[in-house]
Amino acid sequence: MIIYADNAATTKLSEKAFNAMLPYFRECYANPSSAHFLGQKARSALRESRSVIANCLNAGPNDKLIFTSGGSEADNLAINSIASYGIRHNRRHIISSKFEHHAVLHSLSELEKNGFEIELLDIPEDGIIEPSAVAEAIREDTAGVSIMFANNEIGTIQRIEEIGRICRSHGILFHSDAVQAVGHIRVDVDLTNVDYLSFSSHKFHGPKGIGGLYVREKSPVSPLIYGGSQEYGLRAGTENLPGIVGTAVALEESLAHLDYKISQTTAIRTYIQNEIASIPSVRLNGHPLERLPGNLNFAFDGVDGDSLRYLLEEKGICASAGSACNSSSSEPSHVLKALGLSDSLCKSALRLSIDESLSIQDAAYIVSSIKLILSELWD
Ligand SMILES: Cc1ncc(COP(=O)(O)O)c(C=O)c1O
Structure with missing residues (x-):
């Protein structure tokens, strides 16, 4: 999958x-x-x-x-x-x-x-x-x-x-x-x-x-x-x-049907957002509402973002730590630094960017996978 x-x-x-x-x-x-x-x-x-x-x-x-x-x-x-x-x-x-x-x-x-x-x-x-x-x-x-x-x-x-x-x-x-x-x-x-x-x-x-x-x-x-x-x-x-x-x-x-796609994608995103952002020590980066319908970006206190991404990949989920153009750079993201995040929080980030083709079942799988990985990483 x-x-x-x-x-x-x-x-x-x-x-x-x-x-x-x-x-x-x-x-x-x-x-x-x-x-x-x-x-x-x-x-x-x-x-x-x-x-x-x-x-x-x-x-x-x-x-x-x-x-x-x-x-x-x-x-x-x-x-x-x-x-x-x-x-x-x-x-x-x-x-x-x-x-x-x-x-x-x-x-x-x-x-x-x-x-x-x-x-x-x-x-x-x-x-x-x-x-x-x-x-x-x-x-x-x-x-x-x-x-x-x-x-x-x-x-x-x-x-x-x-x-x-x-x-x-x-x-x-x-x-x-x-x-x-x-x-x-x-x-x-x-x-x-x-x-x-x-x-x-x-x-x-x-x-x-x-x-x-x-x-x-x-x-x-x-x-x-x-x-x-x-x-x-x-x-x-x-x-x-x-x-x-x-x-x-x-x-x-x-x-074509942009309004429908926006509302569909926003609904799925909001579900993931609510599930993940309510976990203690998780921070949603950027305004909770005034953002692209399919974008989520979280920082996970005490977690290495690359490890989180690899573990998600093992479960078949492709996400990224930040911008694809800088994925080979070890420098913290200039975007998250500009928001005032510490270097270690910057390096804990995960970006999920979804579109309207993502089903609610897939979204639930993403949520449960992140929760499981976090419980192991934070253990
Ligand atoms: C905001 C923004 N500007 C510019 C670019 C560069 O676009 P391209 O990959 O087509 O050169 C990107 C690609 O990630 C982007 O996200």
Whole structure:
């Protein structure tokens, strides 16, 4: 038996997306830039997929969707665009937060080496940044703000609409890394006032190695990759058409019956949450309600998180200690450190990220397995 509770790391490719991708490997395999009829067919699939994704995000007719190799590249492209704008307008101050994904944080530390001043906001204990903290940090030389939509380790959902309104009223650029949010909760680029928004297909049952950056109509873009004129001349390289087609199908499918899926997943999560968080010496990391429907993150006082994860794996349960990108690192999670947890509590953490396919029986099995392992570890 395998119970997969690591959907924040990646998801299973949907059957519908898989089937939709197949013709673009060996039948309609032409380059979308080719002039012949097969190229035209590929180009039209590209256009159609872009328009489906734009609709799903409620993008305007002149906004851009730039396909990238995934969420990391989209984040890098957004930060690079804010930085280039900052250089042109002599604004070298960028605001972000301490618990962003490393695709954002490491891009920002590169800028710091090149004369930018990076201000990383502290994270309150509940994992939700106060929009007023963003407003207070804004200065005359602020080029932009980058705050994630939902955190990948603790799942807390940020007040993006309010932060977007603040950035808009100050005339500064706003990027949100929505890699964990798109396909899981409603993401509307119009409502949120973002200039840039990153997404990644493999987080919503699409293929790996494909994602994109939404860019508002007149927001500036500075390419990372130069070459051909693909993607409005802003991201060179022959398009990953099967991936793009799969992304559109997976996103449309994720958003169909979204309210039902949210309530289903939230109900199962709440059951696990109540069962585990009520155990003495267990701490739920992040706000109990304002979090992604399928995310749970616990710290277990006196327990080694890696051992707990291995023991769960022996019972067929796939979970993770934190972010998949840092699973080989022995450093405590920067997200949990930002919440104020001690190093030993950080290292005791377990992230469960479920989706609506998890049955109540599977959830009960996860709960009883964790309780049994804890009783042995704490014995
Ligand atoms: C919040 C967040 N941003 C960015 C990324 C990077 O996405 P990708 O794996 O598509 O490069 C991830 C992946 O874990 C993520 O969770």
